[in-house]
Amino acid sequence: MIELETVAHGYDGAELFSDVTLQLGDGSFHFLTGPSGAGKTTLLRLCYGELVPTRGTVRFFGQDRRGLGRDGLAFARQRIGVVHQDCRFLDHLSLRDNVALPLIAGERPVPDRDVDDLMAWVGLKGHVQALPPSLSGGERQRAALARAVITSPEVLLADEPTGNLDWDMSVRLLSLLIELNRMGTAVLIATHDLNLIRAAKAQVSARVLRIAGRRLHLAGAEL
Amino acid sequence: MRVVPPAGQSAWLTLLIAGAMAFLCVFALALSVAADRLAARWGEALSRTATVRISAPPTQMDEQTAIVLEVLRTTPGVATARLIPDDEQGALLEPWFGPDLPLDLLALPRLVEVTETPEGFDAMGLRLRLAAEAPGAVLDDHTRWRRPLVEAAARLRGLAVLSMVLIGGATAAMVTLAASASLAANAQVIAVLRLVGARDRFIARAFVRRFTLRALIGAALGTAAGMAALLAMPDTGESGGLLSGLGFAGPEWLYPLAVPPLAAVVAWAATRAAAFRVLRGVT
Ligand SMILES: Nc1ncnc2c1ncn2[C@@H]1O[C@H](COP(=O)(O)OP(=O)(O)OP(=O)(O)O)[C@@H](O)[C@H]1O
Ligand SMILES: [Mg+2]
Numbered sequence A: 001m002i003e004l005e006t007v008a009h010g011y012d013g014a015e016l017f018s019d020v021t022l023q024l025g026d027g028s029f030h031f032l033t034g035p036s037g038a039g040k041t042t043l044l045r046l047c048y049g050e051l052v053p054t055r056g057t058v059r060f061f062g063q064d065r066r067g068l069g070r071d072g073l074a075f076a077r078q079r080i081g082v083v084h085q086d087c088r089f090l091d092h093l094s095l096r097d098n099v100a101l102p103l104i105a106g107e108r109p110v111p112d113r114d115v116d117d118l119m120a121w122v123g124l125k126g127h128v129q130a131l132p133p134s135l136s137g138g139e140r141q142r143a144a145l146a147r148a149v150i151t152s153p154e155v156l157l158a159d160e161p162t163g164n165l166d167w168d169m170s171v172r173l174l175s176l177l178i179e180l181n182r183m184g185t186a187v188l189i190a191t192h193d194l195n196l197i198r199a200a201k202a203q204v205s206a207r208v209l210r211i212a213g214r215r216l217h218l219a220g221a222e223l
Numbered sequence B: 001m002r003v004v005p006p007a008g009q010s011a012w013l014t015l016l017i018a019g020a021m022a023f024l025c026v027f028a029l030a031l032s033v034a035a036d037r038l039a040a041r042w043g044e045a046l047s048r049t050a051t052v053r054i055s056a057p058p059t060q061m062d063e064q065t066a067i068v069l070e071v072l073r074t075t076p077g078v079a080t081a082r083l084i085p086d087d088e089q090g091a092l093l094e095p096w097f098g099p100d101l102p103l104d105l106l107a108l109p110r111l112v113e114v115t116e117t118p119e120g121f122d123a124m125g126l127r128l129r130l131a132a133e134a135p136g137a138v139l140d141d142h143t144r145w146r147r148p149l150v151e152a153a154a155r156l157r158g159l160a161v162l163s164m165v166l167i168g169g170a171t172a173a174m175v176t177l178a179a180s181a182s183l184a185a186n187a188q189v190i191a192v193l194r195l196v197g198a199r200d201r202f203i204a205r206a207f208v209r210r211f212t213l214r215a216l217i218g219a220a221l222g223t224a225a226g227m228a229a230l231l232a233m234p235d236t237g238e239s240g241g242l243l244s245g246l247g248f249a250g251p252e253w254l255y256p257l258a259v260p261p262l263a264a265v266v267a268w269a270a271t272r273a274a275a276f277r278v279l280r281g282v283t
Helices: A040-047 A069-077 A095-105 A112-121 A137-149 A167-182 A194-201 B009-047 B058-073 B086-097 B123-133 B146-185 B187-195 B200-231 B250-279
Strands: A002-009 A017-024 A029-033 A055-060 A080-083 A155-159 A186-190 A207-212 A215-218 B050-054 B078-083 B110-116 B137-140
Touching: A002 A040, A017 A040, A017 A055, A017 A215, A029 A040, A029 A194, A040 A155, A040 A186, A069 A080, A069 B187, A069 B200, A080 A137, A095 A112, A095 A137, A095 B187, A112 A137, A137 A155, A137 A167, A155 A167, A167 A186, A167 A194, B009 B146, B009 B200, B009 B250, B050 B058, B058 B078, B058 B110, B058 B123, B058 B137, B123 B137, B146 B187, B146 B200, B146 B250, B187 B200, B187 B250, B200 B250
Parallel strands: A029 A186, A029 A207, A080 A155, A155 A186
Antiparallel strands: A002 A017, A002 A055, A207 A215, B050 B110, B050 B137, B078 B110
């Protein structure tokens, strides 16, 4: 669904990593780990087209990013759910509208019941009308996850989705992602939380990737 | 739902600009219509012919008439020169003197009707030539003094049209500025919308709709104010010249109603262009 082929990226001059090849296929489940500043967020941003690789090829659903055009990129993103590390809400809209935003932006009908159900599921029932700046970090992360899955995306990219959550809530969100994955969604989660990885590996066959020393490695054996 | 937060300053700015520009545009339009009317009225008078009147002793009459016709024939700018026959002249005089006028007994001047080509002739030169060659001939072109006035009216109309074009351009420029300010203020919103899969035209539409609507409302208010001001102009009667004609008459009052839709079209195009220019810089 999303393919990276010998991709390299650096922000200004020096390359952060290079020769990264990765395929997020149908129903795959990946974790991405690595030290802070190694480039996890950068790799994810390449995966939803916010960044263009300095070298190599990124393909969305079989199409080269470079040949996609602006509308093509938008349509590809409508099939990808993203939990950003910094959430990125529209602060003037209620949490409910923020969760429904991918549907609104994709000019698709908004099924109100589904939005409410999802928000209740992630424990935000009482906050549907709240504005994002008034929420705690954990509440924001749960809302960000709800927003990422509202479209039932074919690919889900999550950047530290449980960073601010207690263990019970982390497991609850993880089970949502596993559920999506069982229905065919390709999942990639960047995280530092080894316990979360272990909990997931008990339920699905997840591969663990690690960025270190400017390379992407397949880890997992040591977990 | 408003995916772009309601903006404060740029909204009022657009409303004000559109209103002021529409107000000015109504006056420029009225000026153009008035100048047009004036030019038409005076131009009609102009198209009437000039005449050459020949008064000479009966023995010289035929000779001088021939000379005058020859002079007119060779004068650039003269389209036709026609000697008005006696019976036609009699018909012209009949209302004043009755049907039994003994034309042949009166020493009536002969009249030559002259029509001009569109470029017109040099009246001063013609007058001098006639004086030199046919001393009894007088060029009577009482309508010619209007020619510079007609030209001035046409020029005025051109200036009014140019003003409207400039007003349109200035409106486009200022709406572009206001829209760019709004786009810059909402850079974060635009980036997030792109990230969740919005197409450019969806994002642009949010801005375009807003600025078009504001321009339409502002221009409607400005147009209404301009029309009211024209209605309230004191009546100067016939002596007012251009002033008495400034304003609309009858169906002409429909013309200014085109100003608000035009303002909306200008704002639509300006905002759309600004939005797509900004969006090109967002992944
Ligand atoms: N927009 C940017 N411009 C320049 N440098 C950047 C930019 N974004 C990130 N970097 C740099 O790139 C490196 C990798 O950043 P990235 O956010 O990908 O790390 P990360 O692995 O996600 O770290 P963390 O675990 O702390 O989230 C960092 O050194 C960071 O300073
Ligand atoms: Mg990061």
